[in-house]
Amino acid sequence: ETGVTQSPTHLIKTRGQQVTLRCSSQSGHNTVSWYQQALGQGPQFIFQYYREEENGRGNFPPRFSGLQFPNYSSELNVNALELDDSALYLCASGKQGAYSEAFFGQGTRLTVV
């Protein structure tokens, strides 16, 4: 166990809807990153938050947004869902520093129909 939990574990949404995914990190972790993992592929970086501010973003449109809270929890919000958004969404938390270990949650499997 990594101490990072994500909810829900599975979710089915309809195209055009909005979704919020949640991640609860370990105490003391001041960074959280979100990744999208399509079936059979490696995780793709969406963005990172450090001390509640966005601190880097991958090649994802603005309808992907996030929040990080002082209580070590975070959210990934996706608006106007598209079929291609169907994937496993992973959050990873840790302490700031490139060599720091990132602790991953078990992911949320999102299916858009």
Next chain:
Amino acid sequence: AQTVTQSQPEMSVQEAETVTLSCTYDTSESDYYLFWYKQPPSRQMILVIRQEAYKQQNATENRFSVNFQKAAKSFSLKISDSQLGDAAMYFCAYRDTNAGKSTFGDGTTLTVKP
């Protein structure tokens, strides 16, 4: 942009034997970090081993070791005395020094045969 390539979609190994998973990457940076992660069917990504690019010595963690060839931009993972519990998807990842982003390969599925 950095890229990570894992050229072996699937590998298999007999229990107790040794297997090597390949990874190459492309970057113009001189300082960076490399990681191997294991993702079992439970989906939770677990760090296996990590390497700092400025360290020439290859990292080792128990049965897991790497062969880091900086000039060739190669970072392979060797698993010795393979165990059934090693069966999983293995991902190679690159992270630059600003720590904002990790770039992953597409993974290698490792099967361990009893």
